[in-house]
Amino acid sequence: MHEPRRGRLTVYLGAAPGVGKTYAMLGEARRRGERGTDVVVGYVETHGRPHTTAQVQGLEVVPRRELVHRGTTFTEMDTDAVIARRPEVVCVDELAHSNVPGSRHEKRAEDIEQIRRAGIDVITTVNIQHLESLNDEVERITGVKQRETVPDEVVRTADQIQLVDMSPDALRRRMAHGNIYQADNIDASLTSYFRVGNLTALRELALLWLADRVDDALDDYRRAHRIDHPWPTKERIVVAVTGGAESETLLRRGARLAQRAAGSELLAVHVISTDGLAVPDDRRVAKVQQLVDSLGGSLHSVVGEDVPTSVVDFATGANATMIVVGVSRHGRLRRLFAGTTGDRVAQLAGSVDVHLVTHDQSARAGRPRWYLSPLSRTRQYAGLLLGLLLPVLLTVVLDHFHEPDQLPLDVLLFLALTVLVALVGGLVPALLAAVLGFVLMNWFFTPPLNRITVAEPENLVALLVFVAVAVAVATVVDRASRRAADAVRARAEAATLGALSRSVLTGTDTADAVVTRLRETFGQDAVSLLERTAAGWTVLASSGGPCASHPDDGDTKVTVDDDHLLVLCGSPLRASDRRVLEAFGVQTGLVLEYRRLRRREEEAAALEGAEATSTAVLRAVSHDLRTPLATMRASVDGLVSGSLDAADRAELVASVDSSTEQLERLIDNLLDLSRIQSGLMRPALTPRSLDEVLPLAVAGHGPGLVSLEVDEDAPLVLTDAGLLERVVANLVGNAVRLSGGEPVRVLAHVLAETVEVLVVDRGPGVPPAQRERMFEPFQRLDDSSPGGLGLGLAVARGLAESVGGSLAAEDTPGGGLTMVLTLPRALP
Known part of the structure; x- marks a missing residue:
């Protein structure tokens, strides 16, 4: 059983009132009617505009429904009558309209939804300022809050959207000619809502909103038709960055490629591996973020097990046209057996172009030192001690209770001992325990006894398997310990850096707050912020009591900039803490920069006010003082002449009095402005x-x-x-x-x-x-x-x-x- 057909929705979207949405809607209705389509008008509001009224002529109009509210009769669209008439298409004006209380639905959009469920196509109109998501923006632009709004989803999911646009000057001319509002409202509208700036901003909002809708429609089409390969609608350059030193080279090359085509986008993608072993340098990633922002692009972080696959998946999802990757930094041996990221990206990219960029860091990757353990020195020493003692003790115990053909049990016990040593001391002590266990089992428990040789091949295989399994288990345990240590450190760093980020965004931190948080985070006795001056170092802020008045007095130092240092007094910090410590240095620099900017802003405001005041004083002196002085001079000359009668003399005296009063008022204002300029009065x-x-x-x-x-x-x-x-x-x-x-x-x-x-x-x-x-x-x-x-x-x-x-x-x-x-x- 088939579901009933749902009516299509066509929306005429207007950039501003009066651009001709209703006229365009009715014109479409007339064209469909001429082609034989059954079209009716469910509701239309002509606002008395003659051209719009003429468009209604010849179209069937469904009578409106009358409603009485608070003693006044209103008319609304009769939804039931429209559905009973069952036309193919119905025109309904003003999608965002709120119905009179007492109607079946609160909003006209709900009436339209009911009509569409009945299988009737709907053509409607709406202005951009009535969209819910843009309501606040429109109020900030025009100063008018729109009380009638419609959810964006109603318009965004329409089957067709037609933008009705008009330049601000043309719309204002239409308004001045009386084609939109009545004559008594024209002047007020042109000087308020219909100003050029308002109309331009509304037009831009409409174009941007519709552009997003077009992108969404393209993405929906590609998903619906299962189109996995990108469509080059415009250039999108994806740059794969690692946070390494070569990232800046790749980004600048990608930016140059993006600049060759108008409207291109620059997208940087940083893949975070899910194995937890590759820990990116946060400082370098932050620098990459700053560079991407300065180049007008955007940085995206994605999580994936395989870096090339993640990069290609991101590029395909972003509908990219090119991927920029760098030449591998790995050595020849690894490139020979494992391949390179660039090669794999090129294999997986399909129709997306791949641009391989050389850089100074290629084939310069540092070699990881496997023997370095994240465990503390105490645990490493304890592991070495256990790796030497436990195999010997186990040998003594097994030798006392040893039975013939007990070698498999001995192997399992020595393997358990090796795992225990790995849990305590890490990889190196576990390897020591495995080798020592191999030697002891060979000497004491493998025939012939007390000799290095092994008589039975299966015993040799058992011993070799023991060593291999012990090494593998020790390696896994060591990696697990590294991951656990990294996770704990990352959690602590994330919490600390998150708090720092919040303080940066709010801009409420002070130097005292930063040094206090720094002392609490690292458990220091005291922390001081020092500033270099001509007379030496001075303390700007401190926490925990006096710490240091000179950089040489502290235990740990962090450079903020050329003239500022953070000095910590207390237990020395580990090398792994330097990253968070550097973040505190950056935060301190931001606090000091905010302080400098606020001070400069206050100075600039004072200078700007003084300049404006000085300019006003000069202009007033050259203009406003001259007029009353000229009047007084002419009046005094007339009075001195002595040839005037009493009436003329009285008129001149009145002129002198009026000009004197005006001059006194101007001088008072000028004196106030002079005080403002000198800073004595604001x-x-x-x-x-x-x-x-x-x-x-x-x-x-x-x-x-x-x-x-x-x-x-x-x-x-x-x-x-x-x-x-x-x-x-x-x-x-x-x-x-x-x-x-x-x-x-x-x-x-x-x-x-x-x-x-x-x-x-x-x-x-x-x-x-x-x-x-x-x-x-x-x-x-x-x-x-x-x-x-x-x-x-x-x-x-x-x-x-x-x-x-x-x-x-x-x-x-x-x-x-x-x-x-x-x-x-x-x-x-």
């Missing part, structure tokens, strides 16, 4: 309400010239009220002068972390190429801006930056200029 950054500051800034202009539109519920901003008032006053004054009688609008736009004060005029505007010049002093931008925009805006930007804000210019839709003053929101 701007008083406090939470302030725009509803308190902006009315003062726009005061003094005639009725109808300025429209202040600030919501009383707007959040507080962190600023200096006096300086903010001066910035806005400059902007409004320039806007009024350029608007030609048109009212200037002052708006407040609330974003996630900032608040934007917009000063919108309908003047001649400024070409984009000249907008940065108008913030420079003494710039009037030729005839395109009569009256000048330069000096006032230069002062405004300088003051805005001194209080932690920023000032920029944008086009006003329909003509004019919009000044955008961005201020940080005050934290709750």
Whole structure:
């Protein structure tokens, strides 16, 4: 019995509202209808757009279902009616829509799922900002939190996804022409959500999300059709690294190969052997990670028994086009019998190209010293002693109770003794016990007795098998002890390095915390961090009491950098502890670097503030002081002339009084800025309400010239009220002068972390190429801006930056200029 057919899902994905998703969906419905397909419209929202409404004409529309919620009647898609109608295809707009309470399903996506289960194909629409995974990103970009979202999986698993895209400028033109929203909403939308930066970011999100979906679809297709060989959709270079000195050579060669084709990826793979014997050098692996990051690639660690197989499996899974491996570092004998990694990778790679790179480390592998044991000296000495004594004691005991034809039992007892010695002292004592046991059994228990010769061949075979088994067992026991020691050491190192990594990521460690952790980890009496100065060595931090004031005073030293040392006082450390000790040195260097960076950041911030203040002072002196002084000079000249009547004299006196008041206010601000520049005073950054500051800034202009539109519920901003008032006053004054009688609008736009004060005029505007010049002093931008925009805006930007804000210019839709003053929101 066959399962019922499941309807296909086609999604028209929009980069932003208004790009034409619904129009495209209806166009597809009309094309299918013309080809004879039974198509209906289950739900469509035209938003009053004439072109979209025209697309609905001629299509069958299923009547909507009416629902009453809180005394208001709403309409939703009638899912049952659509299923009862049983068309071949149904168009359902707004996939992320939340249904009115009382509906069968909470989300429209669930209605669509029910329709698809009935075997009906669905064409739907959704905007990129409604995807659940991108909701936070969209809010940070636009300042608007989307309340209606849909899980990514619903869209990602669609049978077909069509991206409906449009350039930001084209979309803004469509908005300005009234093709998206009503006329009374156009200005607000263009200056808030539909700004060029917002639209560009949303467009990039849509393209990146869809690119990931295309990669997923390609991987699904390859898995479904069991395609194991890579498809060269784009260049992916896999570099096999060991952590050795040759890794840097291989990575740089791989990076050069990746740079030859646009869009290539560099992937480094490090295989961790499962035998537990090959322990990579963490410092070298860390250097490899840093180099990969600097080359723009990514490092991947995989676990595998066979290195060539693991490398090829990773490359195939990553759809790689080339594998870069190095020439073997092993000697000729091993290469002759065991082959090389490069040769085996080439044999297993199939259609993947293999690039073999020579390097200085080839055939220079160090020879392992088998006789070195990871056990302590005490256990090794005890093993040697037992290896000499136990065979002799066992011989004495067996000689006392020896029976003829008892050699097999003797062999087993001596073998057990050899295993015991191996457990205690490792490989060398066990070999000693095996050889000594062979000699003693030959002399005392193998006919002819008390002679080295062996009369019976089977006895000789038994003795030789004993030696071989004893050597094999001792080797296995020794390897097991090495693995156990490595595992314990690796566990301890992993725990310590993990704690260090967490402290590095959080950035909360101090020098005192590092030396304290170092003393506790290695059980030292005391630890000191020394710094080299012109007067000698000084102690920056210490733990456990006074340790050393000079490097020669300590028992163990770790170099942090050229001017800093860690000095440990206590029991000497083992050589195996040096790796973790070096990690502490790196951690200490990071802590010191963080300290230096914080200090430099504070100095840079102070210098930047002083520079901004100095610039603002100079611009204000050259611009704002000149106007009141000229007015006062003209008024005084008129008063001195003595030829004026009483009314004219009173008007001139009033001008002098007004100019004096303005001059006093400017001088007070300049004195404050001068104190800021000298470091004696900083701007008083406090939470302030725009509803308190902006009315003062726009005061003094005639009725109808300025429209202040600030919501009383707007959040507080962190600023200096006096300086903010001066910035806005400059902007409004320039806007009024350029608007030609048109009212200037002052708006407040609330974003996630900032608040934007917009000063919108309908003047001649400024070409984009000249907008940065108008913030420079003494710039009037030729005839395109009569009256000048330069000096006032230069002062405004300088003051805005001194209080932690920023000032920029944008086009006003329909003509004019919009000044955008961005201020940080005050934290709750």
